[in-house]
Amino acid sequence: KNQVEQSPQSLIILEGKNCTLQCNYTVSPFSNLRWYKQDTGRGPVSLTIMTFSENTKSNGRYTATLDADTKQSSLHITASQLSDSASYICVVGPGGFGNEKLTFGTGTRLTIIP
């Protein structure tokens, strides 16, 4: 069964600190991995998309890494801000022609405190 697991489930850090969120997946075949940010009551917003051949991708203070061999990804947030408080969802896109069904993780709930 295709699964995406994220850890930790929740995280609280002080404003200005860095943090790293983890994602493990078992989706096969695999095409790409995405990280989304979802504010409470809103739709997800894309942060990064990486194909299986990419190891890292940055978007401002967000840096995602991917190890397709071990099927692991991480999202590193640098110099956190209060506006970073949200759920961060790891999403895997399948390989194979015509297969467009994304598999979502349950998310990590990040809270930034002043």
Added chain:
Amino acid sequence: DTGVSQDPRHKITKRGQNVTFRCDPISEHNRLYWYRQTLGQGPEFLTYFQNEAQLEKSRLLSDRFSAERPKGSFSTLEIQRTEQGDSAMYLCASSARGGASYEQYFGPGTRLTVT
């Protein structure tokens, strides 16, 4: 605003009633996706359209659920005889092209509460 829009944003209904949600994708996006998200979980795929053709439906989409995209632009998701288990956030997303590598842009969602 040129993003994906959904209407209504919130819907409270009594068990057994029918509800219909609307999604307007980004203009000229030919792919449109529906997802369901329950509290504390990630979104789950329900169905998707390429233009007006519905190409895939999840097993989650029971006979009480129906989705349409009649002219290849906006889409509607109808739930008949709602049950309390249908309470969730219903998300719509659109994409310019098909394939798992292309960006999906999400709308703000419709929060359904069945009492």
